[in-house]
Amino acid sequence: xxxVVLKGITKRFGDVVAAGNVNLEIKDGEFFTLLGPSGCGKxxxxxxxxxxxxxxxxxxxxxxxDVTDLPPxxxxxxxxxxxxxxxxxxxxxxxIAYGLKVRKVPKEEIKERVQRVLDLVKLRGLExxxxxxxxxxxxxxxxxxxxxxxxxxxxxxxEPLSNLDAKLRIEMREEIKDLQRRLxxxxxxxxxxxxxxxxxxxxxxxxxxxxxxQVGDPGEVYNRPKDLFVATxxxxxxxxxxxxxxxxxxARIRVGDLIFQGRFSSDHKKVKRGDKVACxxxxxxxxxxxxxxxxxxxxxxxxxxxxVGPYTEVRVSxxxxxxxxxxxxxxxxxxxxxxRVYIPQEDTIILPLEESP
Amino acid sequence: MDLxxxxxxxxREFDLMTIxxxxxxxVVLLLFLIAPLALMVGQAFLYKxxxxxxxxxxxxxxxxxxxxxxRGGMLFKVxxxxxxxxxxxxxxxxxxxxxxxxxxxxxxxxxxxxAVIMARYSFKGKEFFRVLLLIPLLATPxxxxxxxGKLFSPRRGLINFLLCDVLHxxxxxxxxxxxxxxxxxxxxxxxxxxxxxxxxxxxxxDPSLEEQAENLxxxxxxxxxxxxxxxxxxxxxxxxxxxxxxxxxxLGAPIGFIGARANPLARxxxxxxIYSSFAEALTGGISPRTAxxxxxxLFITVAGFIAIKRYVSxxxxxxxxxxxxxxxxxxxxxxRAQIVIYAFLLLLVVTASMPQIGxxxxxxxxxxxxxxxxxxxxxxxxxxxxxxxxxTRAIVNSLLYSGAAVTLMILVGxxxxxxxxxxxIPGRSLLDILATIPVAVPGIALAIGYFLFFSSYFRRxxxxxxxxxxxxxxxxxxxxxxxxxSRAIFAGLQQIDVSLEEASLNLxxxxxxxFFRIVLPLIAPNIIGGSILxxxxxxxxxxxxxxxxxxxxxxxxxxxxxxxxxxxxAAVGAVSIGAALCVLLMSVxxxxxxxxxxxxxxxxxxxxx
Ligand SMILES: Nc1ncnc2c1ncn2[C@@H]1O[C@H](COP(=O)(O)OP(=O)(O)OP(=O)(O)O)[C@@H](O)[C@H]1O
Ligand SMILES: [Mg+2]
Numbered sequence: 001x002x003x004v005v006l007k008g009i010t011k012r013f014g015d016v017v018a019a020g021n022v023n024l025e026i027k028d029g030e031f032f033t034l035l036g037p038s039g040c041g042k043x044x045x046x047x048x049x050x051x052x053x054x055x056x057x058x059x060x061x062x063x064x065x066d067v068t069d070l071p072p073x074x075x076x077x078x079x080x081x082x083x084x085x086x087x088x089x090x091x092x093x094x095x096i097a098y099g100l101k102v103r104k105v106p107k108e109e110i111k112e113r114v115q116r117v118l119d120l121v122k123l124r125g126l127e128x129x130x131x132x133x134x135x136x137x138x139x140x141x142x143x144x145x146x147x148x149x150x151x152x153x154x155x156x157x158x159e160p161l162s163n164l165d166a167k168l169r170i171e172m173r174e175e176i177k178d179l180q181r182r183l184x185x186x187x188x189x190x191x192x193x194x195x196x197x198x199x200x201x202x203x204x205x206x207x208x209x210x211x212x213x214q215v216g217d218p219g220e221v222y223n224r225p226k227d228l229f230v231a232t233x234x235x236x237x238x239x240x241x242x243x244x245x246x247x248x249x250x251a252r253i254r255v256g257d258l259i260f261q262g263r264f265s266s267d268h269k270k271v272k273r274g275d276k277v278a279c280x281x282x283x284x285x286x287x288x289x290x291x292x293x294x295x296x297x298x299x300x301x302x303x304x305x306x307x308v309g310p311y312t313e314v315r316v317s318x319x320x321x322x323x324x325x326x327x328x329x330x331x332x333x334x335x336x337x338x339x340r341v342y343i344p345q346e347d348t349i350i351l352p353l354e355e356s357p
Numbered sequence: 358m359d360l361x362x363x364x365x366x367x368x369r370e371f372d373l374m375t376i377x378x379x380x381x382x383x384v385v386l387l388l389f390l391i392a393p394l395a396l397m398v399g400q401a402f403l404y405k406x407x408x409x410x411x412x413x414x415x416x417x418x419x420x421x422x423x424x425x426x427x428r429g430g431m432l433f434k435v436x437x438x439x440x441x442x443x444x445x446x447x448x449x450x451x452x453x454x455x456x457x458x459x460x461x462x463x464x465x466x467x468x469x470x471x472a473v474i475m476a477r478y479s480f481k482g483k484e485f486f487r488v489l490l491l492i493p494l495l496a497t498p499x500x501x502x503x504x505x506g507k508l509f510s511p512r513r514g515l516i517n518f519l520l521c522d523v524l525h526x527x528x529x530x531x532x533x534x535x536x537x538x539x540x541x542x543x544x545x546x547x548x549x550x551x552x553x554x555x556x557x558x559x560x561x562x563d564p565s566l567e568e569q570a571e572n573l574x575x576x577x578x579x580x581x582x583x584x585x586x587x588x589x590x591x592x593x594x595x596x597x598x599x600x601x602x603x604x605x606x607x608l609g610a611p612i613g614f615i616g617a618r619a620n621p622l623a624r625x626x627x628x629x630x631i632y633s634s635f636a637e638a639l640t641g642g643i644s645p646r647t648a649x650x651x652x653x654x655l656f657i658t659v660a661g662f663i664a665i666k667r668y669v670s671x672x673x674x675x676x677x678x679x680x681x682x683x684x685x686x687x688x689x690x691x692x693r694a695q696i697v698i699y700a701f702l703l704l705l706v707v708t709a710s711m712p713q714i715g716x717x718x719x720x721x722x723x724x725x726x727x728x729x730x731x732x733x734x735x736x737x738x739x740x741x742x743x744x745x746x747x748x749t750r751a752i753v754n755s756l757l758y759s760g761a762a763v764t765l766m767i768l769v770g771x772x773x774x775x776x777x778x779x780x781x782i783p784g785r786s787l788l789d790i791l792a793t794i795p796v797a798v799p800g801i802a803l804a805i806g807y808f809l810f811f812s813s814y815f816r817r818x819x820x821x822x823x824x825x826x827x828x829x830x831x832x833x834x835x836x837x838x839x840x841x842x843s844r845a846i847f848a849g850l851q852q853i854d855v856s857l858e859e860a861s862l863n864l865x866x867x868x869x870x871x872f873f874r875i876v877l878p879l880i881a882p883n884i885i886g887g888s889i890l891x892x893x894x895x896x897x898x899x900x901x902x903x904x905x906x907x908x909x910x911x912x913x914x915x916x917x918x919x920x921x922x923x924x925x926x927a928a929v930g931a932v933s934i935g936a937a938l939c940v941l942l943m944s945v946x947x948x949x950x951x952x953x954x955x956x957x958x959x960x961x962x963x964x965x966x
Contacts, residue, residue, distance in 0.1 A: 052859050054369060056362070071369075072862040079863045085856035089878045098874075099864035150864060 001186045002063045002153045003028045004049060009058035011044055011210075018044035019055065020210035026203075029184040031177065035197040036207035037233065042190040043082070045207070046156050049188065050079045062153060078147025079156040083163070084139050086131035092142050093127035099150035117149040120179065137168045144176070148183070155180070155187040161196065173200050194234050198222065206230050224265050228351050231265070231280045238323045240279040241353070247271055250294070250345050253279055257319045260296035262348030276353045283313065285347040286325035294345045298323060302337045316341065370782045374868045378772035379782070385769050386791045389832040393806030394655065394798070400809060401649035412649035416450065424448035430535065430622050439511045440529045443622050444536025450653070453627040456540050457604040463544045464600045465593060467705065468551025472589075473581070474702070475552075476559035479687045480695050486702050492710040494549050495946055496897035497939040498916050499923040502542040502613025503932060504715030509533040510618070518729045534614065535622030542610040545709045547603055551596035558592025559585070591669040598665040599796065602658045606799030608632055608899050608920075616923035616932070627654050628900075631801045635808075635904045642812075643805060651802040662797030713943065719936035738937040748934060750911065751918040752941070758827065758914055759895035762834035763842075763888045769835065770842035771884065775872070778850040779858075792843040795836050800900025803833060807905060826908040833901040838891040845887025849880035886953040893949045897942050915942065 004026040011019040018041040026032040034042045047053040049060060051072035059068045067075055086095055093114060100110045118124045121141040131139060140160055147155065160176070161169045177200050180187050191197050197204050198218040205215045206229070214226040225231035232239065242255035250261040251271075262279060264271065271277060290297075300318035307313075311326040314333055325341050327333060371379075404411035416422045427445035434441045446452060471490060475483070497504075508516045509531060517530040533541055567584055586593075606628055614623035624633070627650060634647045690698065718724045720738050722731035742748055773792045777785055795803075807829050811820045822829050853876070861871040877884075899916050906917040915938050922935035 050859075050863055052862070054366070071867075072859070073865045073867050075863075076865070077863060079860070081856045081860060083854060083856060085854065085860040087857055087860075087875060087879075098861070098866070102861075102864060102866040102870060146860075147864065 005061040007059045009055045017210040031202045033189045033197045033201035033204045040207045041210040077154045078152030080143045082158045084143040117145045121145045157189045238281045262350045265349045280349040283324045283326040286341045295342045299340045382772045393810035396810045397806040401652040422448045422450045440531045442533045442537040460543045460604040461601040464548040464551045467548040471552045472555035489706045495943045497716045498609040499613040500939045501712030502610040503617045504712045506617025534620045539610040547600045554592040554596030558589035651805045655802045658797045716936045716939045720940045725933045738933040755915040761831045765835040766842040774846035804901045804904040826905045834895040841891045842887040845883045849883030889949045893946045
């Protein structure tokens with residue numbers, strides 16, 4: 001298929017920056033996800049790629065072709081809209097055949113290709129129905145089939161699962177992933193659901209207020225957040241503010257009376273002794289027994305517990321700081337109890353305080 | 358924004374389709390709305406070749422037009438057992454404003470009361486009343502005023518006969534005529550406009566707003582005064598200003614009253630004065646004084662319209678509330694209150710339908726000549742619609758004009774609506790205003806403008822009204838009724854998510870393909886609904902029909918024919934033929950309403966700002 005490159009894309013709506021100097025390179029055949037909170041500019045970025053929105057600055061390339069000035073109907077992208085945008089006056093068949101008719105494909109071939117794509121999305125037999133006679137999941141598949149049938153170079157999916165219930169969402173995201181893997185089509189996927197992004201993507205870009213904060217594979221983004229925004233947006237965790245006592249790794253940080261050692265997540269060259277930093281502690285990284293490698297020890301009083309299912313969430317007060325930890329469901333902890341917990345230094349993430357993309 | 362970016366954006370927005378749509382709409386509006394009115398305004402400000410306010414000063418300084426003391430007329434004056442309600446003559450311009458304001462206030466009072474009852478209470482037979490309340494919207498131009506004049510005639514009027522001779526409720530007979538007659542006829546005809554606008558406002562109020570106020574202890578009239586009324590003010594303002602404008606430009610009531618009773622006071626309104634001086638057009642052209650009078654009227658109506666439009670758009674923006682659908686608050690009433698409501702609605706419905714009922718009586722009986730009550734049923738007048746060649750010609754003319762006008766309206770209206778709703782081009786809001794402003798342009802002013810413009814700049818062409826007024830009538834109808842079509846289509850476009858079009862563009866279809874394959878099929882019901890409505894209102898158009906339409910005998914439309922009959926030009930009994938024509942108009946209108954309501958499932962787009 002094709003790789004997609006965004007160079008210095010900026011788009012403003014009045015004072016709102018919907019895309020701020022976005023630079024991205026999406027590889028050929030990659031499943032790439034734009035992840036960010038509501039209103040951060042994900043849809044806008046996607047629409048710029050589709051040509052439905054014109055950037056104020058910057059260029060868009062498909063492979064080596066500069067497509068910035070191409071109108072949407074000449075870009076050969078396949079966009080699935082958040083609300084599916086199925087045409088209510090056309091049957092499923094006509095909806096799917098539309099792109100082929102526009103391309104003047106012969107009638108016989110249209111029939112055949114529509115049937116094939118209907119098989120692909122498991123909708124055979126529903127071609128006579130109208131969109132209003134379909135369930136949410138079926139509508140979603142029609143929307144997908146409608147763009148897949150024209151064999152677009154780039155597949156653009158704008159929160160395609162957000163209108164479905166939780167169970168269907170999980171089913172559909174696996175199907176989408178599966179389809180994409182089989183068709184090897186360059187796919188850009190937009191979502192604000194971080195779990196969805198983690199499960200489905202080859203690589204993820206985290207966007208906030210129009211700006212891309214970090215690009216990387218899911219594990220990287222989760223375990224090595226580049227800045228505070230990414231660290232807090234993705235996953236659960238406790239944030240502690242402290243002062244750097246030693247900047248060489250393993251760095252030493254003082255938070256009130258506590259001192260512990262950790263690892264800088266991003267470029268730490270700029271951080272000096274005495275600087276303020278933030279420390280991110282993921283609850284699932286804590287354990288009740290001392291781990292093998294170097295670790296930090298916290299001792300405190302249990303303030304609150306909540307049974308979640310696979311684990312129990314426990315809030316521990318350590319020297320005035322509240323720390324969230326997960327303990328296995330079979331371990332009993334009760335409020336008021338004193339406990340000691342450990343976290344590997346490896347998983348003690350230290351970040352500069354100011355947000356810098 | 359920098360110039361290059363701006364030009365780039367322009368080039369993107371102005372694809373071939375947008376260009377053709379913009380050009381079509383601009384040419385029609387420029388030639389058939391702006392230029393004629395501009396020329397008229399220009400002439401009114403010229404005195405002996407130099408710009409001046411002379412004509413306006415002549416009007417405003419003349420006691421015939423503006424007088425601070427009454428120059429005649431009678432109001433609540435009892436003489437020989439008859440109470441005269443004619444109105445006082447404060448000069449033509451003042452009379453017009455007084456009538457328009459009175460009609461506006463009366464319609465607002467009635468309209469709000471009816472709207473609140475219909476929107477907030479449930480009672481038996483509500484659906485029945487819902488239909489009856491709309492009867493006054495059925496067009497019976499001229500004849501409605503004629504009927505009212507006849508009913509209130511002191512000697513042989515049915516009302517006086519009932520209330521005075523039979524029931525002895527009134528100590529004297531009443532004689533309603535002149536300015537009061539005009540105001541009464543207009544109030545009965547126009548109150549549904551306020552009612553429907555306020556009703557729509559009330560139905561759009563998030564019920565939780567009222568519930569919250571109740572929860573905090575407000576109830577009854579206080580709740581209405583502090584929450585309900587302020588929230589429905591935009592609807593009231595929109596309806597009221599339309600009523601004001603319609604009253605000012607109305608020719609039907611003055612001509613009808615003059616036809617019924619020949620009371621000189623009925624002539625003392627601006628619209629009638631302009632109309633009567635249009636006769637000069639045939640011999641010597643229209644005097645700048647007439648133009649100045651039309652310009653005065655135009656300024657008042659347009660200024661009022663724009664002011665209210667601003668207010669309404671500000672207010673309705675602030676009304677936006679979060680949340681999904683809701684069902685409006687409707688409550689049951691104790692039986693005592695129900696009786697009060699029935700009495701009010703019944704009285705209103707009966708009174709307000711008098712013109713329509715009277716019209717039907719005139720058309721099907723010998724009531725025109727028989728005195729208090731009709732004595733004999735007859736098909737004669739309805740038959741005349743097909744047998745009398747003059748009448749059939751007028752019908753055919755009207756059908757042709759309206760048909761042609763609707764075609765043009767769809768083209769222009771759809772173009773404007775699409776550009777305004779979907780394209781981001783400079784001048785977009787100007788187009789939007791131009792598509793709605795015809796509501797505020799008095800037809801009689803437009804007629805004057807057309808005459809001045811086309812008889813001088815298009816002399817001896819197809820558009821010269823002195824050669825053939827038919828093409829101009831078609832354009833006049835198109836422009837005057839354009840707001841119906843363009844609004845209906847605009848409403849349709851607003852209901853279609855833009856993503857439906859974007860999905861088509863994304864799949865490789867260009868703008869024209871997208872427009873014809875996706876947009877048009879989706880807004881077809883709106884287009885048809887809007888056109889049906891425009892067609893009906895074109896058939897019933899009065900102002901340009903009775904002026905421009907008069908210029909050539911074989912080109913006259915229905916309404917001109919009716920006006921001549923009612924005006925008393927034809928022999929006795931002919932008014933019944935006018936009434937028969939009105940029955941025809943009403944039938945067309947009822948069919949149209951039924952089609953758009955039940956077949957297209959469209960709530961008929963009523964007049965609003
Ligand atoms: N056409 C527009 N006019 C004005 N502002 C816009 C327009 N489109 C988007 N915006 C603004 O740009 C910002 C980004 O919008 P965008 O739709 O790209 O966000 P998003 O990340 O897709 O959000 P969501 O997750 O809620 O869909 C928002 O603040 C939005 O209000
Ligand atoms: Mg979005």
